[in-house]
Amino acid sequence: MEKRKGTMGNWDQKALTSELTQGKEVAEQLKNHLHHSSSSQEETEFLIAKLLSSYEKALSVLTRDGSSEGESKQIQGSMLDSPCSFGNSSSPLSDISDQDCKNKNVFKKRKTMPKRTEQVKVCAGTGQDESLNDGFSWRKYGQKDILGANHPRGYYRCTHRNTAGCLATKQVQKSDADPTIFMLTYTGEHTCHLVSQSKGKKNVSLKQEAETPRQSPEKSFSFGLRVKTEDLDTREEGNEIFRPFSFPSTPIESENNVVGDLVFSAMENDFMHCSYAPTFGSPPTFESDYFAAVSPCHFGLVGNDVQTSESDLTHEILSAPTSVTNSPIGDFGDFGDFGFSLEDLDFY
DNA sequence: TGGATTTGACCCGA
DNA sequence: TCGGGTCAAATCCA
Numbered sequence: 186m187e188k189r190k191g192t193m194g195n196w197d198q199k200a201l202t203s204e205l206t207q208g209k210e211v212a213e214q215l216k217n218h219l220h221h222s223s224s225s226q227e228e229t230e231f232l233i234a235k236l237l238s239s240y241e242k243a244l245s246v247l248t249r250d251g252s253s254e255g256e257s258k259q260i261q262g263s264m265l266d267s268p269c270s271f272g273n274s275s276s277p278l279s280d281i282s283d284q285d286c287k288n289k290n291v292f293k294k295r296k297t298m299p300k301r302t303e304q305v306k307v308c309a310g311t312g313q314d315e316s317l318n319d320g321f322s323w324r325k326y327g328q329k330d331i332l333g334a335n336h337p338r339g340y341y342r343c344t345h346r347n348t349a350g351c352l353a354t355k356q357v358q359k360s361d362a363d364p365t366i367f368m369l370t371y372t373g374e375h376t377c378h379l380v381s382q383s384k385g386k387k388n389v390s391l392k393q394e395a396e397t398p399r400q401s402p403e404k405s406f407s408f409g410l411r412v413k414t415e416d417l418d419t420r421e422e423g424n425e426i427f428r429p430f431s432f433p434s435t436p437i438e439s440e441n442n443v444v445g446d447l448v449f450s451a452m453e454n455d456f457m458h459c460s461y462a463p464t465f466g467s468p469p470t471f472e473s474d475y476f477a478a479v480s481p482c483h484f485g486l487v488g489n490d491v492q493t494s495e496s497d498l499t500h501e502i503l504s505a506p507t508s509v510t511n512s513p514i515g516d517f518g519d520f521g522d523f524g525f526s527l528e529d530l531d532f533y
Numbered sequence: 534t535g536g537a538t539t540t541g542a543c544c545c546g547a
Numbered sequence: 548t549c550g551g552g553t554c555a556a557a558t559c560c561a
Contacts, residue, residue: 325538
């Protein structure tokens with residue numbers, strides 16, 4: 186890991202090369218798609234998005250200087266540094282026995298895990314719990330009173346943690362100022378869909394999806410959980426391409442951005458005039474059950490939270506494609522027929 | 534009975 | 548030393 190911390194060394198060159206190569210490949214795919222009338226517009230748009238993201242990432246690599254370059258690297262490193270990480274038994278640090286890893290916390294370096302904080306206002310208009318599913322299943326593993334906070338913070342991790350080694354976790358804390366606002370902090374990345382993909386769940390291609398009635402954004406919100414981000418007008422051109430897939434993301438440099446984390450404000454939401462989740466009326470675990478099922482992450486924010494760099498717009502760009510559906514894990518885990526997989530979107 | 538939740542204890546980083 | 552994050556046993560629930 187330390188090797189990667191050199192300034193503008195091989196890592197950046199490789200990253201740059203990788204991104205440019207990827208962009209080239211995507212461009213070729215796009216070219217092929219354009220020659221096939223059967224290709225859906227969504228596919229084409231998706232490829233364009235992919236292409237743009239590659240260029241964005243390449244540019245970000247180029248424009249990073251010594252200080253700022255570190256963020257994504259740091260994340261990359263931090264996610265892999267742990268000797269207890271999955272599949273990392275060959276780590277130089279593996280002299281720390283496996284038993285130690287088992288006995289001790291796997292997340293010793295939790296502080297360095299990439300985090301993304303979202304400030305969301307949620308409401309459950311339909312009251313249909315099943316429709317609250319965001320495609321990921323969360324399991325609560327802890328709750329803690331936070332100093333200075335009126336409400337406890339709930340800790341959730343992906344249900345597939347054991348089965349698929351998915352390290353995604355999220356924290357849910359009710360806002361003191363506004364009980365209808367929750368701070369959601371996502372840590373780690375969902376890998377469960379990748380595992381399910383490798384296990385032979387092939388292949389629900391995007392094309393196949395495109396041929397079926399795709400969930401419109403409206404339908405995506407049919408369950409009542411709504412998130413609005415600010416400055417949509419000013420940034421729509423950047424996300425417009427993803428409209429069929431996701432809700433526009435908040436610009437990272439928005440007013441509500443909190444340095445270090447990406448804070449997405451859901452304030453000022455004109456269309457959030459719905460009743461509050463009934464679950465919240467049953468304390469003390471007001472958010473526990475609710476957020477075990479509800480997450481705004483599929484509004485273009487899940488799974489790609491490995492970049493906390495506020496200057497890296499590719500986070501935003503790349504986030505959208507992975508939110509292509511609200512489908513359960515197995516549905517969107519595979520874009521293989523589409524020419525690339527989610528792994529291509531992986532920052533690691 | 535198995536999965537999910539609760540909760541006290543432990544561990545780590547600041 | 549303290550607060551936050553996680554573990555794991557106990558408990559709950561369908």
